[in-house]
Every structure is written in C-alpha cells, then in structure tokens.
Amino acid sequence: MGGKVIQSARPGSKTFWLVLLVFVLLAILPLLYLFFGSFFPEGSFSLEAWRKILATETERVQLLHSAILGGLATLFALLLGGGTAWLTERTDLPMARALGPMALLPLLFPPIVVAMSFADLSTATGLPVVALLLGVSHAPFAAALTARGLRSIDGRLYESTLLARGRLRAELFLLRQCLADILAGALLVLVFVLSNHGVPEFFSVKKKSWFVYSEAVFLRWSAPGKPGSLRAAEAVASSAPLLLLIGLALLICLRARRKGTLVTVASDFRPLPLRALGRGKLPALLFALILPLLGIVMPLWRMLLWSAGSTANHGTSMQTAIESFRRVVTELSGDLGYTLGMAALAGGLVVLVALPLAWEAARRKPWIEALSLIPLAVPGVLLGVALVRLWNDPHLPLARLYDTPALLVAGYGTRFLPLGVLALANAARRLPASFDEAARLSGRGPVLRWLKIQGPLLLPTAVSVFILGYILSLRELDLAVILPPGNDMVPRRLANIVHFGNEDVGGALAVLLALGAALPILMRILLTGKAGRADL
Amino acid sequence: MRRGPLVLLGTVTLFLGTACSHKAESDVVLYCATDQHTAEKIVRLFEKETGIPVKARYDTEANKTVGLVTALMEEAKNPRADVFWNNEIIHTIRLGKAGILKPYDWPGAKGIEARWKDPKGRFAGFAARARVLIVNTEKLPDPKARPKSIWDLIDPRFKGKGVMARPLTGTTLTHVAALFQTLGEKEARRFLDGLKKNEVALAKSNGAVMRMVSAKEGPAFGLTDTDDFNVALRKGFPVIAVYPDQEGMGTFVIPNTVALIKGSPNPKNGKKLADFLCSARVEALLARSGSAQIPLHKGAEVPKEVRPLSSFKAATWDFAKAAEIMDKILPELRERFGI
Numbered sequence: 001m002g003g004k005v006i007q008s009a010r011p012g013s014k015t016f017w018l019v020l021l022v023f024v025l026l027a028i029l030p031l032l033y034l035f036f037g038s039f040f041p042e043g044s045f046s047l048e049a050w051r052k053i054l055a056t057e058t059e060r061v062q063l064l065h066s067a068i069l070g071g072l073a074t075l076f077a078l079l080l081g082g083g084t085a086w087l088t089e090r091t092d093l094p095m096a097r098a099l100g101p102m103a104l105l106p107l108l109f110p111p112i113v114v115a116m117s118f119a120d121l122s123t124a125t126g127l128p129v130v131a132l133l134l135g136v137s138h139a140p141f142a143a144a145l146t147a148r149g150l151r152s153i154d155g156r157l158y159e160s161t162l163l164a165r166g167r168l169r170a171e172l173f174l175l176r177q178c179l180a181d182i183l184a185g186a187l188l189v190l191v192f193v194l195s196n197h198g199v200p201e202f203f204s205v206k207k208k209s210w211f212v213y214s215e216a217v218f219l220r221w222s223a224p225g226k227p228g229s230l231r232a233a234e235a236v237a238s239s240a241p242l243l244l245l246i247g248l249a250l251l252i253c254l255r256a257r258r259k260g261t262l263v264t265v266a267s268d269f270r271p272l273p274l275r276a277l278g279r280g281k282l283p284a285l286l287f288a289l290i291l292p293l294l295g296i297v298m299p300l301w302r303m304l305l306w307s308a309g310s311t312a313n314h315g316t317s318m319q320t321a322i323e324s325f326r327r328v329v330t331e332l333s334g335d336l337g338y339t340l341g342m343a344a345l346a347g348g349l350v351v352l353v354a355l356p357l358a359w360e361a362a363r364r365k366p367w368i369e370a371l372s373l374i375p376l377a378v379p380g381v382l383l384g385v386a387l388v389r390l391w392n393d394p395h396l397p398l399a400r401l402y403d404t405p406a407l408l409v410a411g412y413g414t415r416f417l418p419l420g421v422l423a424l425a426n427a428a429r430r431l432p433a434s435f436d437e438a439a440r441l442s443g444r445g446p447v448l449r450w451l452k453i454q455g456p457l458l459l460p461t462a463v464s465v466f467i468l469g470y471i472l473s474l475r476e477l478d479l480a481v482i483l484p485p486g487n488d489m490v491p492r493r494l495a496n497i498v499h500f501g502n503e504d505v506g507g508a509l510a511v512l513l514a515l516g517a518a519l520p521i522l523m524r525i526l527l528t529g530k531a532g533r534a535d536l
Numbered sequence: 537m538r539r540g541p542l543v544l545l546g547t548v549t550l551f552l553g554t555a556c557s558h559k560a561e562s563d564v565v566l567y568c569a570t571d572q573h574t575a576e577k578i579v580r581l582f583e584k585e586t587g588i589p590v591k592a593r594y595d596t597e598a599n600k601t602v603g604l605v606t607a608l609m610e611e612a613k614n615p616r617a618d619v620f621w622n623n624e625i626i627h628t629i630r631l632g633k634a635g636i637l638k639p640y641d642w643p644g645a646k647g648i649e650a651r652w653k654d655p656k657g658r659f660a661g662f663a664a665r666a667r668v669l670i671v672n673t674e675k676l677p678d679p680k681a682r683p684k685s686i687w688d689l690i691d692p693r694f695k696g697k698g699v700m701a702r703p704l705t706g707t708t709l710t711h712v713a714a715l716f717q718t719l720g721e722k723e724a725r726r727f728l729d730g731l732k733k734n735e736v737a738l739a740k741s742n743g744a745v746m747r748m749v750s751a752k753e754g755p756a757f758g759l760t761d762t763d764d765f766n767v768a769l770r771k772g773f774p775v776i777a778v779y780p781d782q783e784g785m786g787t788f789v790i791p792n793t794v795a796l797i798k799g800s801p802n803p804k805n806g807k808k809l810a811d812f813l814c815s816a817r818v819e820a821l822l823a824r825s826g827s828a829q830i831p832l833h834k835g836a837e838v839p840k841e842v843r844p845l846s847s848f849k850a851a852t853w854d855f856a857k858a859a860e861i862m863d864k865i866l867p868e869l870r871e872r873f874g875i
Binding site: 056057058123201202216219221227232311312313314381385388389392393394399402403477481482484487492493495496497499500501502 | 565571572573591592593594595596603606607609610611612613614616704705740741743746747750753763764767768770771772773774826827867870871
C-alpha cells in the first residue's frame, strides 16, 4: 500500500499564510482576547472569575452528567451508526446501497426537533432517552467514518488474514485497521453532544432533571454584565471545563485520524468481500432501519402532524396543514431562502478556507489541525461574543460588515471549519504519492498538477465538506441569536414560533427546512448517481 | 503560487456578495425581545405610516434573552441599536444601570402611570402580562376546589398537581425576585422550599407549563403568563386563568419596556419608533393580538378577552429593588433548581 507522503507538491505558501492569517484574525485572536480579558475583570489582574469554576457541587455534578451523557450517547451513535455502516459495507444486506446513505439523514433535522417529536410519542425521559436521541442525531458521523474506514481496507489483506489465522483474527484485523476512523467518528459525536444543552434541558421538564454543564455555561451568558466586568469574566471562565473536555476529545480524534492514514487507496485496490447474512438478513435489515426511522421518519411524521394542527385540542385536518404550509410559503419564504443561501455560502467558505489549510496540514504542518479545532471546541455563545467584539470595533474597517450577512457567513464558516480541515487533510494524506510524481516527471507545473490531479481527487471530499458545512449551518442556533445578521435565520425563528404556541406553522417550517437541508444531497445524487456517504 | 489568487478571489467575492445589504442611514434599528410574530405586525404598521424603514432584530425565548441583552452589552462602545423593546423589565433595568440606555421624557407614554416608568427616564413600561394560574377544568372540575393563590402550589391539598417554570430565567425569575422583595427573604424561601416538598413539577418555560396543564395527563394547574394562557385558550383546551391572591398581595403584573440606546446611530427616528411603541394605539393592538397584553394607558380600550388592570388587584412591587435582589439570589436559585 502506498502510504508515502507527498513532499514535492508545494501548495501556494502565500495563499496559505494569508488564509491562516484571516482564520487567526477571525477566530483565534478574538477568543484569546476574551480569554485574557477574563484575568482582568474591572480593569485589574484577578483570578476571581477562575476561582469560581466548578466551585459548587451542582457544577461538578453537571460536568459529571456531561461526561456520562457524552459517553452513553457516543455508544448509541457507534452502535447504530457504526453498526449500520458495517452491515451496509461488509454484508449482503438487502438495499444496502440505499440504507448506507439513509444513515446520514438524521443530520437533516436539528436534535431538538428529533427530541420534540419523540416527546410527542412517549412520556419516557431521563438519561437513557436523552442519550439515545442525541446518539441518533449524531450517529451519521459514526456511520460515515466507519464506512470510510471499511472501504479503505484492501480486501486481499483481510482474506490473507482469514486464510492464515481464521475468522476471529481476521475480524480483529479489520477492527484494528479501521479503528482510527471509528474513533474519529465517535469523538466527533462526543464533541457535538457535549456542547448540546437544548435536548437535556427539554427532557428535564418532566421532574427528572439531567442538566449538563453546557446548560450552566449558557445560563452564565443570560446575564453576563458589561464587557470587562467580573460577571462577564465569570461567563468566559465557566467555559473552560467544557473546553478542556472537548479539547481532549478532539486531540484524541486527531491522533486517531493520523494513525488512519497508513491505509491508502491504491490503483489496484480491491474492496472487502461481503459476508452472507443468511437467516440474519431480516433482523439486520430491521436494525439498519432504526436510524432512519428515529432520525428522519419520526420527526418528519410528527412535524407534518404539527402542521396539521395536532397540538391543538381541535385535532388534525388537511385544511390546517395546507394553511400552515401556505403561511410559511407566503410569509416566511424570504427567510427560508436567506437561510439556505447563508448556509450555502458558509459551506463554500468552509471549503475555500479549509483547502489550503488542510493541504498544508497533511504535508508539513500538522499543528494546523489542532489550531483549526478551537472554534468548534468553544461554546457557540463564546464564539459569537468574540466575533461581535472583533467586528464591532469602530476603528477597524471590518466594522462596516458588522450587520451584514458576511458576519454570519464568517461565523458559521469559522465554527465548522475544523470538520473541513480534518476531512480534507485526511483525504490529502490518502492521495498516492505516485500520481503526483508521475505528473512532475511529465514536466507539469504546480497549478496544472493541482487542477488535473490533486483537485479532482479531492473534489468528492470537498463536496462532502460543503454539504456538511451547509447542513450544520442550518442546525446552529447560538450563533444565529448572537450575530445580528442571524436574525432572519430559520432555526432562530423556528425556536420562537414553537415557544409561542404556533406549532402548526413551526411544523411546516421544520419540514421545509429539512427539505432545504437535503437539497445538496439530492442534487449530488441527481448529478453523480452517488450520495457520497463516506467521503468525509 | 498562482492558484492563490483564485482562492482569494472566491473568498473576497463571497464576502462582498454577502456584505451588499448594508442598512441605509435613515433606517431605525430595533432590538426586540417580544414575540416576533406579534411584534412584526406593529413594526410593519410603523413603517407604513411613517415611511421610516425599521431593521428589527428579534430574540428567542428559548435562549433566555442571551441574544439581545448580551449584544447590547457587547455593542456598548459602538451601539448599533436605536431602540430596545423588551418583553419584561428586569433586564432593561440592568441595561440602565450599565449606562447603556439614554434618558427620555416619553411623550408617547404620558397616559401611563409613573409607577410603570423609570424615575430617571431610561425606559417606559407598557402593555403588561399578568402572572396567573392556568387551571385545567377537566382535571379540577369543582370550581370551589380550584387554587386561588400561588401559595396553593405548596398546599398539601394540591400535592403533585402543580407546575411552574424553573425560576432561573424569564418572567418566572422576575416573579420570584419580586416575591423576595415584597414578602421578604424568609417567606420567599418558605415558598421555594415548599415547591419541592409538594412535588411541584418544574418546566423549562411558561409555554411548557401551559402545554403540561393543557395535556390530558399531568399537572392540573400551573403558574404562567397571560399570553401563554391565551395560547391554550386559542387552541381550544379546557383551561381558565385564575388571577391569584386577590385577597392577599395581589397578582403580579410584568410590563413590556421600551428604551432608547445611548449613542445610537439614528436617535431621531429611534425616538419616533419608541413613542409609537408605548402609545395607547399600540397597546390596543397588543391587547387584541394573540398575546392579549394588558394596556397600561388610563382609560384604554380593552377587548373582552383581556382583563383590564382595573378589574383585579395587582401586586405592588419595586422593580429596581427586585432587580438588585435577583442578582443576589440567582446563585441560590441555580443551586436549588439544579442548574
């Protein structure tokens, strides 16, 4: 297998440094400014804000809750996502070609919509329910990365092990080979679960409390005080335990992904042989249906019922549903279009900025991956406030852009950049060195080599990164609330509509938002005939 | 490297493309924490009548006012908003204390009693909501056996039957701070202690209280706001609103507030919008809206589905003192209620 790293194809160093500078200015410096500011509340040096971190029993319990919930949700995600990927990639499961991409569909609905749909059907509550629903919502990460890991293994290696050492050893060999990808998927799930406070709070309504630490962080911002005050410093400092927890998880993820680069696609690659399920076909099929059923069918069904008036005492009717969709189309189509447009621009920005960073990260600057993770590791509120500080400075020319959509695109792009850098860096590492070497020998310059060789090879991953950035931007609420141009974003409006008892319109809006989220996936399928389920 | 310009060109195009919707100089910027669906109609009316475009930015209840209050604090050095319309009063007082609000004489609110306005003119209260008990008449069919006071939440007769929002944000937090201010610490803590003993369910919001009481199973009554109660009524659930403590301290009433932002970009048009918002006409529109707000202007026309302020005993409480108390009790409330 050709795992040799290409050292010769030099990327544009000026572009790289410029993009890095923009990234540092946009995300790292504002966050550092907030961080250092927390040591100087009321204008003088003090550790007062930091002394209060985890000072109460409640906060310590919440952090423990976060860790337990994160672990359990990740287990569920691995079981459902990883299990489905294994079935669709390794076995003769019926409809495997359709079920594989379907495991990614839970990303289309925000986790809180999945939670509200479940609450419509069941009175169950508490830790297992919260963990299951968060696991389902984020299982696509586990599914995509497990599938990618399995597809990266040369079938001949597996068969050799099978012949030489038997079934059990061969399966263990498989597990070892794709462990890095499985772990990477699991840790991405953990990161997103740890920063989610809406779902645990939602299920704490029914007496049984299961508050997590991100809820405490969020509440600190509900009355943060003026910038520079002790209260504002406390709000910043309170993010530290979560940041450490997430940072630790992300670093493990990085290490795991780096190890995964030993497995490389070569031109004479042969996929893994499929295992016959025999009598297990039906149970396996039912298992593979769990994720799409819980993650997409259930929320879609409940939201459609909401749109038909199921939350009112009058019961449902087709007329109410039509009226709900009509109201969304006539009153909110502008917001919907704006939201999809912003998400598309954010996805594009993620690709544009991630490409040069990832290229360098894969070649000679692996520290870029760790640096790029910071915006995802901090709570969304913190990143939003940091961006406000930077962009609202009247002395900077950037201030002109403060209340324009550019700020929102920058915010989302920064937030989801880590996923782009990780995925593209991983893809860049897998490019066989021989391709570029051959092109160099033919006398092609770096631009042509990029356009003819590296670019096309990275394109599927770039498209997947774009889709991921697009979909995740449609789920992000914290930045939409903090940043002024987020005012017209549908997730923010959806939260308000539902809160104020307009579930019928909210249901219709959630369905249309999910359809909008599915647009690039549908376009990709139409254009290429592939859903691109494992290009991450 | 020559692919650099392509990437740069793309990035710059993206930014320029999205940056082209900068607001015009005449636009007035409104930060609005009240229900967007209701507020948008009022804003559109103002735009239509004055020709002044309003760039409105709304908050989400689900985010516990993190958005606009935080934004106003963060933007203090370079204010972007001209007017703040808050759906409650305590955060407005906080902003006033932080020096973010600009004093004004509030000609639009002349018909509103002085007690609803800041003595220093930093804000005016208008269109209020009352803190009522929403009671499911099917779960508690006997009118005589229905709760009449917030103390009934901790009365053993109603053990396991009541619900209220966790008093950590929103009007429920304001309500608890007001209880500390009017009843004193000892009595207020007796109330909080009693909630746990009497197995009062704790919901995440007033909307959730309304939904739990309206449902076929679950709590029979709960403490919520009149606008949430009206949602249940509109949806046809068998509920009534009990204005609590009519024989005692009275029902707590929490007004909307409007304030001007110090150093705002368009103070002239900001004042016009602020005057419009706290006018008797807008109060009447808010009373007729789905949120059924209570007008505070003297002699205001009140639709039949809204109880006028004169028809019930409202509790008297000091907003500024309650705001101070809230800062002190918040850590205790977080400990008590698990956050």
